[in-house]
Amino acid sequence: MRFSVGCEIGYDVAESATLIFNIEAMHGGRQRVLSETLTITPKIAADEKTSEESGNRYLRLTAPKGLVQLRYAAEIELDPLHQAPAKLDEVPIATLPLETLPFLNPSRYCPSDQLARFATRQFGSIEPGFGRVVEICNWINAEVDYLSGTSDTTTTAADTFSLRAGVCRDFAHLGITFCRALGIPARFVSCYAWQLEPQDFHAVFEAYLGDRWYLFDPTxxxxxxxxVRIGCGRDAADTAFATIYGQVLPQPIKVWSEAIDGDKNEEWTTDAVSVVRE
Incomplete structure (x- = not known):
């Protein structure tokens, strides 16, 4: 299925500031970028780099004083892989691919060591595999309220666990934290999300099961x-859509994700989906 995705972002720059963006859709595997445009107003020279490790696409520019605006638009084709849940087992740490091991460790927003005792008590008796990750998502969805304004850039999964409230990034961080505490590699994913209302940048997580990464969304x-995947990493610190060095005043953000073929009114409910590079 094909999607039209994109965003418009603006900042009123008080003085010269360096801005680093991660807003462009990732290339590879079951996600194909068919076309894309990026417009910067005023015209400013920018450095672009795709991380060989993560596939994240970074854009860096130095903006002069005044208003700077970015508009990114792309047409994306997704061919998600569906698997029967029974086929998705947890992988023993002794046989995990080495590149997944960093996603077992605590990170800035995912202190899995701090919540390990609760995770073991709450989820440790559940049969390992896909079903256990689903139960983690079920618990988060039931026990944590989705409330805008209840968290900020300093909020960790431990804070969300205590507050029992947050937004999509907090839900994702908590899911990652519980998975890692149980020995399941998990990583943060930023994305453009079809059917999300209201539209915004969305955050989910991936758990490594069987032989690849699978998406989960506790919200x-x-x-x-x-x-449509934009970036992935240990947590939101690796995938922020904008990182600012300097004094700026953010302008309203516009984000969109629209289906441009197939049944646009179809509501898909899927148990396990993978769109990562193979």
Whole structure:
């Protein structure tokens, strides 16, 4: 299925500032970028780099004083892989691919060591595999309220666990934290999300099961099949859509994700979806 995705971002720059963006859709595997445009106003020279490790696409520019605006638009084709849940087992740490091992460790927003005792008590008796990750998502969805304004850039999964409230990034961080505490590699994913209302940048997570990464969304706010991946990393610190060095005043953000073929009114409910590079 094909999707039209993109965003418009603006900043009123008080003095010269360096801005680093991660807003462009990732290339590879079951996600194909068919076309894309990036417009910067005023015209400013920018450095672009794709991380060989993560596939994240970074854009860096130095903006002069005044208003700077970016508009990114792309047409994306998704061919998500669906698997029967029974086939998705947890992988013993002794046989995990080495590149997944960093996603077992605590990170800035995912202190899995701090919540390990609760994770073991709450989820440790559940049969390992896909079902256990689903139960983690079920618990988060039931026990944590989705409330805008309840968290900020300093909020960790431990804070969310205590507050029992947050937004999509907090839900994702908590899911990652519980998975890692149980020995399941998990990583943060930023995306454009079809059927998300209201539209915004969305955050989900991936758990490594079987022989690849699979998407999970504890918020249950968007279709897994329609998530266009922007970036992935240990947590939100690796995938922020904008990192600012300097004094700026953010302008309203516009984000969109629309289906441009197939049944646009179809509501997809999927148990396990993978769109990562193979």
């Amino acid at each position: 249950r706010m968007a279709a897994l099949d329609g998530m």
